[in-house]
Every structure is written in C-alpha cells, then in structure tokens.
Amino acid sequence: MRIDLHVHSTASDGTQSPTELMAVAVAAGLDVIALTDHDTTTGWAEAQRARPPGLTVVPGVELSCQSTAVEGPPIGVHLLGYLLDPAHPGFMAEAERLRTDRLSRGRRMAEAMADDGLPVSWEQVDRIAAGAPVGRPHLGRALVEAGLVATVTEAFARYLHRSGPYYRPKRSTDIHAGIALIRAAGGVPVLAHGRARLRGRVLDDAVIAACAGTGLAGLEVDHPDHPPADRDQLRALAADLGLLVTGSSDYHGANKLTPIGACVTDPDVYAALVGLSTGTAPYTD
Numbered sequence: 001m002r003i004d005l006h007v008h009s010t011a012s013d014g015t016q017s018p019t020e021l022m023a024v025a026v027a028a029g030l031d032v033i034a035l036t037d038h039d040t041t042t043g044w045a046e047a048q049r050a051r052p053p054g055l056t057v058v059p060g061v062e063l064s065c066q067s068t069a070v071e072g073p074p075i076g077v078h079l080l081g082y083l084l085d086p087a088h089p090g091f092m093a094e095a096e097r098l099r100t101d102r103l104s105r106g107r108r109m110a111e112a113m114a115d116d117g118l119p120v121s122w123e124q125v126d127r128i129a130a131g132a133p134v135g136r137p138h139l140g141r142a143l144v145e146a147g148l149v150a151t152v153t154e155a156f157a158r159y160l161h162r163s164g165p166y167y168r169p170k171r172s173t174d175i176h177a178g179i180a181l182i183r184a185a186g187g188v189p190v191l192a193h194g195r196a197r198l199r200g201r202v203l204d205d206a207v208i209a210a211c212a213g214t215g216l217a218g219l220e221v222d223h224p225d226h227p228p229a230d231r232d233q234l235r236a237l238a239a240d241l242g243l244l245v246t247g248s249s250d251y252h253g254a255n256k257l258t259p260i261g262a263c264v265t266d267p268d269v270y271a272a273l274v275g276l277s278t279g280t281a282p283y284t285d
C-alpha cells in the first residue's frame with residue numbers, strides 16, 4: 001500500500017483539479033491519497049465523484065494556524081485535519097474567516113507589487129485563483145504570466161518569500177484552537193511539515209508537546225522540506241509523545257517541484273488515523 005496524506009488541488013493552490021489528481025495518483029501507483037486544500041473542503045465533492053475504483057481518498061484540510069507560545073512574531077503553523085465533518089459550524093466559521101483574510105491579504109500583496117511598478121494586478125491574481133482561497137502561489141503564477149520569472153518556485157525565491165518587500169502576514173488560527181476545532185468536528189489533527197525551516201521559524205519541542213497535550217494526534221515527519229536529521233529528531237519526539245508519524249508529498253502540481261508520492265505513510269499508521277475519526281469516512285470501494 002502506498003499512501004500519500006497531503007495533496008493540493010485547484011480548490012486551493014494546486015494546479016490540477018481533484019479529477020486530474022485522481023489520474024495522477026493512479027499513474028504514480030498510489031493506493032490512498034488525502035486531499036488537503038488550504039482552509040477549504042470545496043474539493044471533496046468532486047474528489048468523491050471522480051474517485052476511480054481501487055483508489056481511496058481521505059478528505060482533509062490544511063488549516064492556517066499560528067503559535068504565539070514563544071517570544072517574537074507569531075510562528076506560522078499548518079495543521080492537517082483528516083476525516084472531519086465539513087459541516088461542523090465552528091469549523092465552517094473559522095475556515096471562512098481564514099479564506100476572507102487570505103482574500104484581503106492577497107489583494108494587499110498584489111497591490112503592493114503593482115504600486116512598485118511590477119506588471120501584475122489584483123484582477124489578474126483574482127482570475128488565477130478562480131474562487132479558491134488566495135495564496136502566494138497564485139501571486140507566483142501572475143509573476144510567471146507577466147514574464148518576470150519562469151516558475152512559481154523562482155517567484156518565491158525572488159518576490160514572495162517572507163522577508164521580501166511584498167510579503168504580508170495572514171491572521172491565522174491559534175494552533176490550540178485549530179486542534180480543538182478539528183477534534184470537535186470529529187477529525188484527526190496532524191502537524192504539517194513542522195520542521196520546514198526554509199519557510200520561517202518552526203515550533204520547538206516544548207510547543208509540540210503542548211499541542212500533544214491539547215489533542216494533536218500526529219506529526220508529518222517524512223516531508224520533502226525536512227532534512228534527514230530533522231526527520232530522525234521528529235520521529236523520536238513523536239515516539240516520546242505517543243503521536244502518529246505520517247509521510248506525504250505536499251504535492252501542488254506545477255506550483256512546486258515535488259512529485260506526488262514523494263513521501264508516504266505506513267499502512268498501520270493510516271489505519272490508526274482512520275480509527276481516530278468520527279467525522280467523515282474515507283471515500284473507498
């Protein structure tokens with residue numbers, strides 16, 4: 001069994017529709033994929049309809065969270081939520097608040113670039129996002145369209161990174177509130193790419209331990225942005241804290257270099273994760 005528990009579609013900042021993702025997953029020899037778009041569950045229905053026999057789809061979400069546990073500006077944290085009830089009122093309200101904030105922040109970033117003379121506009125970014133929660137990859141595609149960069153990856157390196165002049169922070173959900181919401185909706189909360197240091201500051205062990213104390217169920221250990229030493233350390237931490245250990249690609253189609261299935265999750269861990277959920281069952285044969 002090959003299981004990839006973190007994949008993005010055009011419902012957020014991936015470049016392939018849920019239907020296209022199914023074909024990509026099958027071609028890569030995957031048996032299970034989780035659809036985890038940023039702050040939305042709108043891709044779930046299409047994924048359920050388009051799922052081919054033999055492929056299991058785990059409906060999920062990647063919630064934009066932050067931690068203020070240590071001194072300094074908030075640390076951005078991505079929280080994966082698997083198999084939750086997408087109609088849980090508290091979850092729905094928070095996800096909508098996050099999407100609204102993404103919209104205004106995306107507009108402010110686009111306007112800052114346009115004001116600075118870059119040949120991009122908010123209207124263009126809005127068209128590219130096509131109703132999805134706006135993220136920096138959509139701004140990156142606008143920069144590609146404008147001919148300023150060849151790829152979204154280059155757009156991040158030159159224009160969109162956190163210390164760049166156009167970066168604006170998002171108002172994300174407190175990590176403990178996010179964990180509580182996913183649990184309240186019957187889902188299973190897993191910390192996404194907790195040691196992806198190139199994206200900014202990361203949580204230290206004490207904060208992760210505090211999250212385990214408030215209901216975190218697992219750590220995404222095998223992730224393309226994690227160097228081997230960090231994976232070893234996170235794996236040991238998960239063992240100490242009694243957390244599940246997952247692996248996933250964080251596939252974003254053409255918006256990132258990583259192929260689907262680049263990292264995978266152990267079948268026993270997957271079974272344990274499904275066993276913790278009371279929200280929505282996996283889409284399966």
Ligand code: AMP
Pocket residue numbers: 013134135136137152153154156157199252255256
């Ligand atoms: P945002 O949530 O709008 O701040 O944008 C972050 C998104 O951009 C995440 O989904 C990342 O997967 C993606 N991302 C971050 N760094 C890069 C990069 N260097 N190249 C391409 N995509 C990136």
Ligand code: FE
Pocket residue numbers: 008013038135252
């Ligand atoms: Fe993304």
Ligand code: FE
Pocket residue numbers: 062078192193
């Ligand atoms: Fe993420």
Ligand code: ZN
Pocket residue numbers: 006008062192250
């Ligand atoms: Zn992701």
